[in-house]
Each structure stands twice: as structure tokens, then as C-alpha cells.
């Protein structure tokens with residue numbers, strides 16, 4: 160198919176001469192004598208590019224350009240201007256014109272400009288396609304009503320600038336949801352910055368968030384930008400906000416209320432321009448009651464609440480997730496894709512998944528390495544997955560006595576013990592780690 164060019168000019172001689180040249184070069188040519196007609200033709204004939212005269216009676220070129228850009232933002236528009244009318248050319252560029260051609264028109268320049276504009280549009284379309292693919296690849300997948308509802312919530316919240324609080328157990332996909340929101344926000348090209356409030360020591364969290372000047376805190380060797388500054392224009396994701404110390408919470412609240420902040424050691428007031436998304440696996444209302452979380456901050460963050468359901472409440476998505484993970488793993492290792500037998504899949508669907516999607520993903524990684532056959536069957540499933548439920552150590556002593564040596568028995572017991580404790584606190588890994596006096600890393604390792 161030949162590209163279609165719409166020529167908009169009130170001078171018939173220009174239309175005729177341009178039409179002749181462009182038709183000879185294989186373009187399909189459409190024309191319009193004024194802005195109104197041009198808008199109608201764009202709607203009915205969808206040209207690939209518009210050549211638009213800047214001086215026209217009635218709706219002039221600039222006005223027409225603005226209307227076109229508002230209604231059809233993806234069509235490149237090249238303005239045709241009188242000789243030396245730099246001011247209008249500048250105005251046209253500001254209003255979204257791709258380029259401009261000066262009268263008298265040079266055939267070579269017309270052809271080069273049109274081809275450049277069409278190539279540019281093609282690249283833009285390719286970019287858009289790739290971005291859409293990336294978003295799809297990194298979006299939370301699932302056909303269950305729970306995930307479908309989650310999608311609707313994400314799409315409604317994304318284009319606003321309102322703060323969002325994402326809640327859900329560990330490993331449910333909260334970070335993935337935050338990234339998807341950013342991708343569909345009005346600022347997808349801007350930075351997406353994560354700060355893990357649980358992983359950063361209390362003493363350095365302020366400086367991580369707000370930055371510091373050289374010499375601040377008595378030892379800083381150089382100036383450092385904080386996450387608020389790094390995220391400027393984009394999104395700041397405050398992961399595990401429920402674990403943030405109460406004093407830092409007060410500082411964040413102040414910054415969010417005043418929309419300003421200062422680097423530590425500086426008196427300069429910086430303007431804050433970030434969209435805030437926070438996440439937690441804790442019930443913040445309980446944390447507020449216990450005096451561990453500031454109510455005002457909760458209200459600030461919880462403008463749009465989004466809950467990511469645990470995997471056991473959307474277990475119909477498990478077969479699709481298994482397939483997605485096995486597909487990705489095969490791609491990564493350039494090996495044939497493994498599949499899961501129906502009985503094995505049934506067991507996984509019935510399992511309680513205290514570690515949620517992360518646990519499922521890790522299990523798939525493990526199976527794709529350990530299993531030599533192309534079909535993963537029940538016998539390949541490690542303990543406790545082949546029993547189809549969260550194993551309660553007290554109810555299955557036989558399994559725990561199975562190992563023949565003490566080391567294996569100890570490992571098996573430790574795994575079951577951790578699993579049991581995590582299940583008791585509804586999959587809250589941070590809480591389980593605290594209760595057991597260990598790290599979340601250790602717990603996550605035991606869950607895989």
C-alpha cells in the first residue's frame with residue numbers, strides 16, 4: 160500500500176504541482192482547500208502525513224494544526240510557510256508540527272521531508288508496540304475474576320496523580336502492580352524509583368529519601384541526591400512502608416503535605432514532583448492502633464487503595480502462571496519447554512502457597528533445572544507440594560521421620576517449621592521472620 164499524503168492549501172496551483180510530483184513518486188494524494196475540509200478528510204481517509212499551508216482564509220494553518228494534533232496526535236504534519244516567516248514556523252513547531260517547508264518549494268526538500276516524517280512515524284509506532292509488549296510481559300497476568308478486577312482498578316488509577324496504597328501478602332505481585340501503574344501513568348518515560356523501607360537501616364533512610372549535602376551527618380564525603388529527587392517527574396515506590404520508623408514517617412508526611420523537602424545539611428527548599436505509590440503486607444489500621452503507624456500518613460497514602468489477593472484466592476490462574484513461567488524459563492535457557500501433567504497441576508492448584516506467586520515462580524525454576532524429562536509429573540514435585548496442601552508438621556510426622564540421616568531430617572524439619580509459622584501469620588514473611596528471630600531472606604529460602 161502506498162502512503163497517502165493530504166495536501167491542504169487554498170492555492171490550486173500548489174495542490175496541482177505537489178500532487179503531480181508526489182503521484183509520480185508513488186504516493187496516493189488527497190487534497191483539501193481549507194482547515195475544515197482537511198479535518199473531515201483526515202477522519203474519512205486517514206492519510207499517513209499532512210502537508211499544511213500556514214496562510215489560509217478562515218481557519219488558518221496554525222489553528223488547523225492544533226485541531227489536528229488534538230484529534231489525531233499521531234499524524235505527522237509538515238507546514239508550508241512563506242519565505243522568511245520564521246515566527247510562524249516557530250509557533251507551528253511548538254504546536255506539534257513535525258517540520259516545515261519554505262515556499263517556493265524545492266522538490267528535493269519536499270521528498271526528503273516527507274520520507275523523514277514517515278520514517279519517524281514508523282519508529283514511533285514501533286516504539287509504541289514494543290512498549291505495549293513490555294507492559295504486557297511485566298503485567299500481572301491472570302483470567303480469574305480477582306485479577307480481572309485488579310486490572311480494572313489499575314487502569315482506573317494509573318492516569319491520575321493520586322497516591323496509591325497497595326496491600327497484599329508477600330510475593331503476591333505488589334511491586335509488579337506498582338510498575339504497571341507507572342507504565343500506564345501519564346509519566347511512563349520518567350523514572351520509576353523504588354525504596355525498600357524495610358531493607359534500609361533507620362539511620363540512613365532519611366538520607367536515602369531526601370539526599371544530603373557534602374559534609375552532612377558529620378561524614379558525608381560528597382553530595383548525594385535522594386530518591387525524591389531521583390524520581391522527579393516520575394513515580395516513587397515506597398515498598399514495605401509498614402516497616403518504616405515512626406520518625407521517618409513524620410518527615411515523609413511533612414514532605415507530602417508541603418510538596419517540598421530539603422537535603423540533609425541544606426537549607427534550600429526543593430519542590431517535590433513525584434507520584435507516590437506505597438505498598439505493605441501489614442494491616443496498617445492495626446499498626447495505627449498499636450501506635451506504630453501515623454494515621455495522617457495512612458490517609459495521605461491511602462487515597463486509592465489497591466489490594467492484591469493471595470494466590471490461594473485466585474488458584475484458577477495457577478495453570479496459566481505455571482505455563483508462563485515454564486515458557487520464560489525455556490526461553491532463558493534455550494531448552495525445550497517443559498510441561499506439567501494434569502495430576503501434578505491439580506496438586507499445585509490445591510496447595511495453599513504461603514509465599515504466593517514468588518513461591519510458585521521459584522518452584523518452577525527449581526523443577527526446570529532438576530527435572531530431566533519434558534513432562535513434569537507428581538513424582539517430580541518436592542515436598543510439600545505433592546501432598547497438595549500446606550503441610551502441618553504435627554499432622555504428618557511420617558514425612559518428617561522419612562530421612563535416613565540427621566542432617567536431612569534437620570533440614571526437612573526446619574523447612575516444615577518455617578512453612579507452618581508463615582502459614583500461621585497468613586503468609587506475612589516479615590512478621591514470621593520477626594517472630595522466629597531470623598531474616599526474611601532465610602524464610603524465603605526455606606519456602607522454596
Ligand SMILES: Nc1ncnc2c1ncn2[C@@H]1O[C@H](COP(=O)(O)OP(=O)(O)OP(=O)(O)O)[C@@H](O)[C@H]1O
Pocket residue numbers: 298299300301327328329330331332333334335336398440480483516517520
Ligand atoms: N501475575 C504474575 N505473573 C508473572 N509473575 C508474577 C506475577 N505476580 C508476581 N510475579 C512474580 O513474582 C515475584 C514476586 O512479585 P513482587 O515482587 O511484585 O511481589 P511483592 O508482593 O511486591 O512481594 P514482597 O511483598 O515480598 O516485596 C516477582 O518475581 C514477580 O515477577
